[in-house]
Amino acid sequence: xxxxxxxxxxxxxxVLALVVAAAGAAGGxxxxxxxxxxxxxxxxxxxAAEPFLKLEKVTNLHDAxxxxxxxxxxxxxxxxYTAARDAFDALGEYRSSAAMAQDCRxxxxxxxxxxxxxEQAKVDFEAx
Numbered sequence: 001x002x003x004x005x006x007x008x009x010x011x012x013x014x015v016l017a018l019v020v021a022a023a024g025a026a027g028g029x030x031x032x033x034x035x036x037x038x039x040x041x042x043x044x045x046x047x048a049a050e051p052f053l054k055l056e057k058v059t060n061l062h063d064a065x066x067x068x069x070x071x072x073x074x075x076x077x078x079x080x081y082t083a084a085r086d087a088f089d090a091l092g093e094y095r096s097s098a099a100m101a102q103d104c105r106x107x108x109x110x111x112x113x114x115x116x117x118x119e120q121a122k123v124d125f126e127a128x
Contacts, residue, residue: 030055034052034055034059037049037051037052038063038066041066041095042095042096046073046074047074047077049073050070050074053070053071065091065094068090069091069094069095071087072087072091072097073100075087076100076103076107081104081105081107081108081111082104082108084100084101085104085105085108088100089101102128105124105127105128106125109121109125109128113125
C-alpha cells in the first residue's frame with residue numbers, strides 16, 4: 001500500500017513539475033515577444049508590433065495602453081493623420097504619444113499646403 005502511495009505522489013509531482021516548467025516557458029516567450037513589440041513600437045515600427053495585438057488581453061494586465069498606442073501608430077502609418085492625432089492625444093503622455101500627435105499635426109498642415117490650401121496650412125503650421 002505504501003508503495004502505491006509513493007508512486008502516485010511521484011507521478012503527481014512529475015506532472016506538477018511539467019506544468020510549472022511549461023508555464024515558465026510560456027511566460028518567458030510572452031515577455032520576450034512583448035519586449036520585441038515594445039522596442040519596435042518605440043522605434044515607430046508599428047507594423048512590426050501589430051502581430052502582438054493578438055495577445056492584448058494579457059498585455060492589458062501590465063500595459064493597458066500598449067494596444068491603443070500601436071493602433072494609433074498604424075493609423076499614422078496609413079496616412080490617416082487626423083484619426084491618429086486624436087488617438088495619440090487620447091493617450092496623453094503615454095510613451096511618445098504627445099510627440100506622435102504633434103507629428104500628425106505637422107503632416108496634416110503639410111498635406112493642406114500640398115493641396116494648395118495655403119491659408120489653413122498657415123494656421124496649422126503656426127499652431128505647431
